[in-house]
Amino acid sequence: MPKQQHLCPALVVAAPSSGSGKTTVVAAIARYFTNLGKTVRVFKTGPDFIDPNFLAFASGQPVYQLDFWMCGEAHCKALVAEAAQQADLILIEGVMGMFDGQCSSADIAAVLGIPVLAVIDAAAMAQTFAAIAFGLSHYRQDVAMYGVFANRVGSAGHAQMLKDALADSLTFCGYLQKNSGLTLPERHLGLVQAEELADLDQRLDLAAAMLAETAKLKLPPPVALQAPQAEPLPLLLVNCTIAIARDKAFSFIYQANLDVLQQLGAHLVFFSPIAGDELPLCDALYLPGGYPELHLQALQANQVLMQQIRLHAQSKPILAECGGMLYLNRSLSDVDGVSAELCGVLDATAQMQDRLCALGLVEADFSGQKLRGHSFHYSKTQSQQWVLCTPIAQSGREMDPVWQQEKLIASYIHWYFPYNPQLVASIFKGEL
Template identity: 55%
Template sequence: MPNKPKARSCPALFLTAPASHQGKTTLTSGLARYHRAQGRTVRVFKTGPDFLDPYILEQASGNPVYSLDLWMTGEADCRQRLYDAAGDADLILIEGSMGLFDGTPSSADLAQTFGVPVLAVIDATGMAQTFAAVAHGLASFRPGLPFYGVLANRVASARHAEMLLQALPSGLSCLGTVLREDAMTLPERHLGLVQAQEIDDLEARLQQAAAQIAGTGLTQLPPAIAFQPAIAAPLPTLLAGVKIAIARDKAFSFVYPANLELLEALGAELAFFSPLADDALPEADAVYLPGGYPELHLATLSANLRTAIGLREHVAADKPLYAECGGMLYLLDALTDKAGKTGALLGLLPGHATLGRRLAGLGLQAVELDGETLRGHTFHYTSLQTPLAPLTHARRASGTAPGEAVYRHGSIVASYLHAYFPSNPIATASLFTGPP
């Protein structure tokens, strides 16, 4: 038998918080940019399903950002990606999701599974000595969690910083205090952060965040962690000879890099097109319409004809088309945005969706298609009215309520579910070749 590959060691840090909106992405980006500027290779990962933070983290670090989730991507996938990163990185950073102990599995579960030291970013707005109580609670709540320390964010002044640290227990390290700074704050909209390609001054914000990191103890590398490889079976080339046309622009950008890499590993040839630019649809055997923000570009998508004609001809030829969330909305008869304006869209999937002010779907889910299960997540503010009967429904990772509907209409498979393709390569291949 061949020898098992040896573990790889690399300094690593897991940035988390007591809740969302504490500034994790801003400071993780600043930390990545600071160390990149020192000439180090920085690899960043994002906990859980997320399409928005990773593009900002990618710009900060200069390397692709992959998702880690013990349920959606699986422990073996997480293990192998960390091992691969440790092969060329000088520093591995993992940005957590929500609060440290939120969700099942949580950021704490992920950090503990791989032994990565945890740094808690705490928004100190409106807080003084209670900062120490929050820090103590995070550090001591779960015995065995490799807790590295805390960082005070959005600090008002030097005097405020003094008060924050007054009651901090001995043995609990504060790695620094970061002043409140609008110039580095990342803008948000209804699905989270504004996309990286839409923030004109993103570079300046990253540099400002890096400058704040320069005044903290995070200039020193964290401890080196040993990462073990996972053992995976070789992938069958189930998509050899299949060319897949993939929508990619500001309206359709919610794609896991791992999804595209898996399609290529299965043998597919990928070609990209922009519905916003009204590109001609590339000659292809199958189409992938990922999620994004069609509601923000409704007038343009409604007016563009060349892409629409190509997609209609593709479906008329009975070729596979797989659409997720925003991609599914593009297929509908019509979509109404938050201002109440309605635009006619492709008319390939009967129905009308309306953008609401409250979340209509959120959480990890899995769907069984043709006997194979794909895992993923859902996150949307639109509600769909359609006469179509669902082919099936996804199952939630936790809870008993039914998950998202999945529709099969001719050669189209569509759902609000965002699938993580590496969770099942066989199921993925069938999306682009049709049912057996």
């Protein structure tokens, strides 16, 4: 199949470790160039939901995830090449440390041929900054280093010290000072959600203004990005209306999932359980993950919706992921033991824990048809439902099961629909 090639300036923004401030720096760069009238397309390495919300807010453009195992290498290449058709700049935020994981930031950079901007937290170091930068740039010969960015710098003098220590082969691309008010708050699944920060616009504009003063902000050289031209998906969901819960309680939705449903022919309608919405007229229901445990009172108060969902479940398809599944259980208790009676569609109860219960990319086998996704949760579920299959993590261990009841499929997994669109269509048509 012929490949399409597009030229676009692009950077992978990586770091020595998690917590270095990659998201803040990427969001600031995206907002800076967006404010200049440039179209900035941002991607996130790995299956994360929360960072992409901030990056979408900063750039004003949808953000997609990149992981060669969960998404497929060809699919990742296609997403980036497609973005290059209309973007002035592509930024790919890395994951964890630059070389960490089975699809690391370095892997993304090497496979796509995109240079790396390394963000290093310099708050408690001086010349060691240069040693870390040198190590990052020389650890793998197949990764090109564009430059180095210092985060949480104490002063302009501190920044100059960091710059002077760098090897001649490395470019100092600027810095952000610590105690700048730009740090983004966190909770148990990562950062708080973008829509929860009323002053996020002001924070991002401040970050962009700071970058203008302290960084060498110019577009990097164009990169040739190419991918095979994909065949259009069959219209397996034409005339199918899918209602999707979307609000602060149910916000973990891959943009690529919505794209696939529409490419399959589905009509999507959105509703907010915590705002008191009723269930829209629909043929199928999609309940994604999120933070239902933070909105128990509002969810329990919407009795009309819960009754409508119970009726829907008697004859129509439902796909429930993680927090969406917890909403369908008989009850959910938070870490303090405060419990709410919820939909009761599933014969199950769940209890929030004070520590992580499961984390990893997973694959499930639906009678020979496979689908991949991601599991990341702080709750435990006791369920009496029939087990459809037991997903296997990328590491090889067994994960929490996929439960089935009539045309309802429920699990802790956030599925990645583009991995197997035909199977996804079968789920929403109730054909499993």
